[in-house]
Amino acid sequence: MKRTISTSLFALALSLSSAHAQGMPFGSEEDTAYAKLLWDVMQAERLVGPDMLRAKPYEGTDPHGMMLETFYTKATINDHTGDLIVKRNFGPAGVTEDQVLADPDKHLGAVTVMFRREDGYDPDDMNWFWVKYLPDGSLDKTPNGMAMAGQIAKGMDEGCIACHQGAADDMVFTSDYLLAN
Numbered sequence: 001m002k003r004t005i006s007t008s009l010f011a012l013a014l015s016l017s018s019a020h021a022q023g024m025p026f027g028s029e030e031d032t033a034y035a036k037l038l039w040d041v042m043q044a045e046r047l048v049g050p051d052m053l054r055a056k057p058y059e060g061t062d063p064h065g066m067m068l069e070t071f072y073t074k075a076t077i078n079d080h081t082g083d084l085i086v087k088r089n090f091g092p093a094g095v096t097e098d099q100v101l102a103d104p105d106k107h108l109g110a111v112t113v114m115f116r117r118e119d120g121y122d123p124d125d126m127n128w129f130w131v132k133y134l135p136d137g138s139l140d141k142t143p144n145g146m147a148m149a150g151q152i153a154k155g156m157d158e159g160c161i162a163c164h165q166g167a168a169d170d171m172v173f174t175s176d177y178l179l180a181n
């Protein structure tokens with residue numbers, strides 16, 4: 001009897017957090033819920049969604065897209081205020097600035113976001129929370145079906161964190177603005 005209970009508890013724990021069961025610090029229900037809160041804040045600020053502000057796109061690099069727009073601001077989630085960087089990724093390969101400007105919604109492929117969470121969230125990697133959204137606000141998924149939100153691919157050789165570790169001290173490629181403020 002005792003064994004049955006602990007076995008089913010174990011199964012429950014596994015099903016509640018398949019991402020953590022796979023040893024991955026991202027894609028859990030908590031990460032997904034947090035990403036949803038963040039989307040709502042970004043939508044209210046018109047950084048994403050149907051009424052989003054437009055900017056002049058610039059030529060991008062892999063893996064983010066052929067044309068990019070990047071915004072730097074701060075956001076507040078659950079009483080914590082942190083740096084927020086929003087990158088809009090446009091495609092496909094070969095798309096021009098004029099084509100993106102003429103019909104940005106058609107060319108938007110994904111929105112990749114870094115949000116600096118509270119101290120202690122991920123001290124080794126500057127406490128960044130990483131997300132890759134599709135244009136409608138849903139989360140993109142890895143090939144094995146894990147939602148792309150949280151400490152994405154931490155500890156792996158490729159992915160958001162591994163690649164961004166190559167960018168200066170704060171893991172931001174485009175600007176030293178955050179370090180200066």
Ligand code: HEC
Pocket residue numbers: 060061062063064068070085086087112113114130131132148152158159160161163164167171172173174175
């Ligand atoms: C192979 C390397 C690589 C990977 C993987 C990668 N990025 Fe980036 N990222 C870059 C580069 C290079 C830039 C600068 C692009 C530019 O010119 O705007 C960038 C820029 C960004 C920015 C703007 C802030 C900055 O660093 O300049 C955000 C936000 C971002 N990436 C999020 C993500 C997220 C989220 C993921 C994972 C889903 C990810 N990135 C995966 C290379 C990478």
